[in-house]
Amino acid sequence: MDPAARRAAESAALLRAVDLAARGAGTVLPNPVVGCVIVDDAGVTVGEGWHERAGGPHAEVVALRAAGARAAGATAVVTLEPCNHTGRTGPCSQALLAAGVRRVVVAVRDPWPTAAGGTEALRAAGVDVRVLGPDDEPHLVDRAEDVNRVWLAATRLRRPFVTFKAGMTADGRVAAPDGTSRWITSVPARTDVHRLRAEVDTMLVGVGTVLADDPQLTARDPDGTVTGRQPLRVVVDSHGRTPPTARVRDGAAETVVATAAEFPGPGGVDLGALLAELYRRGRRHVLLEGGPRLVASMVDGGLVDEVLLYVAPLLLGAGRTVVEGTAVHTLGEAHRLELCTVDRVGADVRLRYRVPAHLGPGAARTDAAGTST
Incomplete structure (x- = not known):
C-alpha cells in the first residue's frame, strides 16, 4: 500500500x-x-x-x-x-x-x-x-x-470533569416568575438527561435547589423507576440546611452533604477542595445541575469544563435565569464558550459547549469562591 x-x-x-x-x-x-x-x-x-x-x-x-x-x-x-x-x-x-x-x-x-x-x-x-x-x-x-x-481532563487537572447541564427557555429562563419550572423541556429531552445521569458518576447541586425543588437526583426510566448504577449525589450546603426528609437523602443512592465546616472557604464551601476530594475518592465526571449561584461560583472559579443546554421553544420574558451573580461586570470579561455540537431532541435543541480553560475571568484559578447556596 x-x-x-x-x-x-x-x-x-x-x-x-x-x-x-x-x-x-x-x-x-x-x-x-x-x-x-x-x-x-x-x-x-x-x-x-x-x-x-x-x-x-x-x-x-x-x-x-x-x-x-x-x-x-x-x-x-x-x-x-x-x-x-x-x-x-x-x-x-x-x-x-x-x-x-x-x-x-x-x-x-x-x-x-x-x-x-x-x-x-x-x-x-x-x-x-x-x-x-x-x-x-x-x-x-x-x-x-x-x-x-x-x-483526559480529570487526569490532567486532578479533579473531576464538570458538565453544567440546564433546561431553559429560548430567552434563557429556568423558571417562571411564580417559580414554576416543570416542565420547561420535552419528554425526549428529560429522557436524554437521565441517560446522561446514568453515564456520570457524580451529581452536584446547591442546597437552594434542594429546598426549592426537592429533587431526587437519580437516573430513572421513562416511567420514573430508579434503575441501573446511580451517581453519587453531592449537595453544596455551607450551613447544613439540607432537611433529613429531603428526597436526596433517600436510599436510592449515596449522598454527600458538603458543608463549610468540612471544606472551609471564603464565604462558604471551597468548591476546588470539594472537587479535589471527589477525585481522591475516584470520581471523574460531575454533572452540575444548579442552582444559578452555585453555577456562577463554579464558572468564576474555572471549574466548569462543559456546558450542556436543552433549549425549549418557549418565551417567558421574566423569571430566574440559568446563571446568576458571576464576577462578570462588562462584556470583555464574559466567559466565552466554544460550540461543539447541536442536536434536536424532541421539540428542544441540545447545545454542547466547551469551556476553554484559558478564557473567562478566574479561569486560571485552582480553587473557587465559596458559595452559601
Whole structure:
C-alpha cells in the first residue's frame, strides 16, 4: 500500500475507533474510554474493540482477540496510547508485541504517568509507531480528545470533569416568575438527561435547589423507576440546611452533604477542595445541575469544563435565569464558550459547549469562591 493510501486507511480506522470508544461512556469510569481498530496491509479491518468496563479487557486486547493470527504484521490504530503497566489487566504494549503487530497509530498520548510509556516500549521493540500531533490531521486528534474528554481532563487537572447541564427557555429562563419550572423541556429531552445521569458518576447541586425543588437526583426510566448504577449525589450546603426528609437523602443512592465546616472557604464551601476530594475518592465526571449561584461560583472559579443546554421553544420574558451573580461586570470579561455540537431532541435543541480553560475571568484559578447556596 502506498503512503497516501495507508494514511487514508489509518484515518478511517481512527474515526471508527473513536465511535467504538464512545460505547464505553458510563461503564468504564474511572477509566478512560478507548477504541482500537486493527487493519492489515491492504487497509482491511481484521479486528476491533473498545474498553467496555472498568477492570475488563482493554480495547487493544479485545481487538487482538478478534483479529487472531491476522494481527501479525498488521497496524493497530488506537485513540489513546497503549498502557505500559500492570493493573487489573496486563500492559497493552506487551499484548501488541506478543501478537506481532508491526505498526501502531496513536491519537492521544496517555497523561497518566503510571500507565504512560507504551509508545517508547513499542518503539524500543522495533514497532513503527506514529503519534498524531496537533498539526497532523488535527480534526482526528480533536475527535479522539473529545470522545475521551472526561478522563483526559480529570487526569490532567486532578479533579473531576464538570458538565453544567440546564433546561431553559429560548430567552434563557429556568423558571417562571411564580417559580414554576416543570416542565420547561420535552419528554425526549428529560429522557436524554437521565441517560446522561446514568453515564456520570457524580451529581452536584446547591442546597437552594434542594429546598426549592426537592429533587431526587437519580437516573430513572421513562416511567420514573430508579434503575441501573446511580451517581453519587453531592449537595453544596455551607450551613447544613439540607432537611433529613429531603428526597436526596433517600436510599436510592449515596449522598454527600458538603458543608463549610468540612471544606472551609471564603464565604462558604471551597468548591476546588470539594472537587479535589471527589477525585481522591475516584470520581471523574460531575454533572452540575444548579442552582444559578452555585453555577456562577463554579464558572468564576474555572471549574466548569462543559456546558450542556436543552433549549425549549418557549418565551417567558421574566423569571430566574440559568446563571446568576458571576464576577462578570462588562462584556470583555464574559466567559466565552466554544460550540461543539447541536442536536434536536424532541421539540428542544441540545447545545454542547466547551469551556476553554484559558478564557473567562478566574479561569486560571485552582480553587473557587465559596458559595452559601
